[in-house]
Amino acid sequence: MVWLRxxxxxxxxxxxxxxxxxxxxNAGDYIFYTDWAxxxxxxxxxxxxxxxxxxxxxxxxxxxxxxxxxYYATIMTIYTWVAKGAWFALGYPYDxxxxxxxxxxxxxxxxxxxxxxxxxxxxxxxxxTLVGLSLPxxxxxxxxxxxxxxxxxxxxxxPTLPPYMTPIEPxxxxxxxxxxxxxxxxxxxxxxxxxxxxxxLNTWTYRWMA
Numbered sequence: 001m002v003w004l005r006x007x008x009x010x011x012x013x014x015x016x017x018x019x020x021x022x023x024x025x026n027a028g029d030y031i032f033y034t035d036w037a038x039x040x041x042x043x044x045x046x047x048x049x050x051x052x053x054x055x056x057x058x059x060x061x062x063x064x065x066x067x068x069x070x071y072y073a074t075i076m077t078i079y080t081w082v083a084k085g086a087w088f089a090l091g092y093p094y095d096x097x098x099x100x101x102x103x104x105x106x107x108x109x110x111x112x113x114x115x116x117x118x119x120x121x122x123x124x125x126x127x128x129t130l131v132g133l134s135l136p137x138x139x140x141x142x143x144x145x146x147x148x149x150x151x152x153x154x155x156x157x158x159p160t161l162p163p164y165m166t167p168i169e170p171x172x173x174x175x176x177x178x179x180x181x182x183x184x185x186x187x188x189x190x191x192x193x194x195x196x197x198x199x200x201l202n203t204w205t206y207r208w209m210a
Contacts, residue, residue: 016055045136045183048100053131053191054198056106061202066114073106101138105131128195132187140180
């Protein structure tokens with residue numbers, strides 16, 4: 001049954017990584033279309049933090065090797081760059097889909113696991129918190145390096161964009177003034193239970209395949 005267990009593990013890893021890419025492309029991809037721009041950033045930060053941590057900790061605990069989470073984040077990054085190429089082939093600029101900065105946050109998770117001598121609970125609590133805190137900060141820096149998102153939204157509207165999502169001038173600060181702080185705070189809180197879920201999925205897979 002070892003082959004079945006390993007196949008199930010790797011299939012889960014591929015599914016989560018592909019879903020991360022789809023989430024990047026469909027849930028905002030930093031090119032915001034409405035006056036909910038910063039709200040989108042917060043929601044997007046939380047979704048990316050939790051999606052990263054659940055797959056990364058699953059894969060890391062499966063191998064038991066620090067560094068595996070970074071490898072997993074690299075897989076997600078490569079998938080997204082391939083998807084960027086698909087959009088580019090359709091005539092959109094290459095930065096129409098902005099690849100999130102997953103790798104440094106995954107490195108923090110690996111570092112926590114290594115520094116605590118492969119302590120699973122420390123990886124869940126400390127590592128999950130670090131992922132949730134760091135990802136929105138790094139992604140905001142990433143976003144600032146991209147051409148004006150509003151200009152991109154007007155110039156390259158999506159062919160599938162519904163009429164009610166027509167780009168309008170964003171009202172920055174309408175709801176709150178610090179999307180990075182809110183994204184980091186919420187991400188740090190939510191990434192811990194999601195990391196615990198990833199660790200538990202690892203255990204359940206072994207039991208199911210036993």
